[in-house]
Amino acid sequence: MPEDARCHALVPCAGVGSRAGTAAPKQYARLAGRSVVAHTLAALAAVPRLAATLVVLAPDDAEFETHAEHPAAWIARCGGATRAATVANGLAALRERGAREQDWVLVHDAARCLVRPSWVERLIDACAGDEVGGLLALPVADTLKREQRGRAASTLPRTGLWAAQTPQMFRVGLLQRALEAAGSEVTDEASAVEALGLAPRLVGGEAENFKLTWPADFALAERLLETR
Numbered sequence: 001m002p003e004d005a006r007c008h009a010l011v012p013c014a015g016v017g018s019r020a021g022t023a024a025p026k027q028y029a030r031l032a033g034r035s036v037v038a039h040t041l042a043a044l045a046a047v048p049r050l051a052a053t054l055v056v057l058a059p060d061d062a063e064f065e066t067h068a069e070h071p072a073a074w075i076a077r078c079g080g081a082t083r084a085a086t087v088a089n090g091l092a093a094l095r096e097r098g099a100r101e102q103d104w105v106l107v108h109d110a111a112r113c114l115v116r117p118s119w120v121e122r123l124i125d126a127c128a129g130d131e132v133g134g135l136l137a138l139p140v141a142d143t144l145k146r147e148q149r150g151r152a153a154s155t156l157p158r159t160g161l162w163a164a165q166t167p168q169m170f171r172v173g174l175l176q177r178a179l180e181a182a183g184s185e186v187t188d189e190a191s192a193v194e195a196l197g198l199a200p201r202l203v204g205g206e207a208e209n210f211k212l213t214w215p216a217d218f219a220l221a222e223r224l225l226e227t228r
Contacts, residue, residue, distance in 0.1 A: 006103045007124060008094055009044045009053040009167070012086040013037055013110040014079025026212060027110040028067040032225035035067035036212060037224065039113035045072060046117040049124055050106070054097070056090035079160040082184040084192070089106070091176050101173030104133070107189050111212040115167075115225055119206060123169055126203040133170035134201030135190050136209065137162040164188050165205040174198075 013027050027037040034042075044053050053072075058062050058079040068093070076093035079086040087107055094105065108115065111221075119136060127134045140163055144156040168189040170178070174196075175189055182192035190200045212221055 005171075006051040006099070007049050007106060007169075008099055008172075009050050009106045009108055010087065010090045010094065011037070011044070011053060011073075011108055011110050012079070012083055012090065013055050014058040014061070014086045014128045014178070015083070018028045019159075025063070028063055029212075029218060031113065031222045033219060034069055036113045036221075037064075037067060037110045040108065040110050040115065041068060041073055043113075043117055044108065044114045044120065047120045047124075049121070054090055054094055056086050056093070057109075071159065080184075083181055083188075084184045084186050087189060088176065088179045091172060091179070094172060095176075099172050101171065103172050104128075104169055105172050105175060106167035106169045107175075109211050110218060113212065114208050114210065114221055116206075116209075119209060120167055121174075123167055123203050125203055131203050132193065132198045132200050133168075133174070134203050135168035135188075136165040136201045136205035138165065138205050138207065139163075151152055152159055162202055164190060165209050165211075168200070170200070190224065196199040 028035050044050060051076055054074040055074060056079050057075060057077045059077045061077060066198055074097060076090060078089040078093055080089055084134045123136055139159045140161040144158050145152040146156055170189060170193055178192035178196050182195045186192045193200055208224060
């Protein structure tokens with residue numbers, strides 16, 4: 001890593017969260033007195049080594065400023081139809097704002113609002129000297145079942161399996177090339193980098209760093225936020 005390489009955060013915030021069962025996009029649901037995305041941005045703002053945070057919104061998003069409560073973040077209304085497209089467009093916006101090819105970008109889900117600054121620092125420490133980059137992840141502990149017509153058809157071996165989290169940290173130029181080659185179907189940045197034949201570093205995450213996806217996740221996240 002060049003000594004002058006900077007770290008930027010990129011928060012895809014253009015989805016609607018249809019599985020969450022919320023009336024509005026899930027990133028704007030309120031938990032413990034503030035919106036989901038406001039919790040996320042507050043945590044990232046507390047990481048000293050992040051030079052800037054870019055939030056990528058849908059082109060027609062008129063709600064962010066009402067819910068974000070964090071004016072310091074950069075905003076780009078260039079979100080795409082998929083997560084991969086949103087991140088790719090966000091990387092281009094970062095480059096327009098001065099991010100260089102060798103700089104790092106930490107892509108973090110807006111809906112992982114329980115992230116702590118120390119976990120982001122852990123990832124930066126582990127990946128700053130890495131040739132590829134890496135991601136927060138957890139070894140899979142549960143027994144995994146393959147479903148067929150609503151029934152358990154088989155049990156899958158869990159040895160060596162990890163559940164991917166965010167942030168995911170890669171060099172800006174590398175991630176741009178990876179997403180361009182992988183197309184829009186990849187569900188996270190690491191899988192695009194893997195498709196280039198590279199192996200991102202797995203950095204131990206925390207169970208609390210879950211992504212709000214289902215209705216029950218919001219009640220659990222609110223309880224955890226209120227006990228901090």
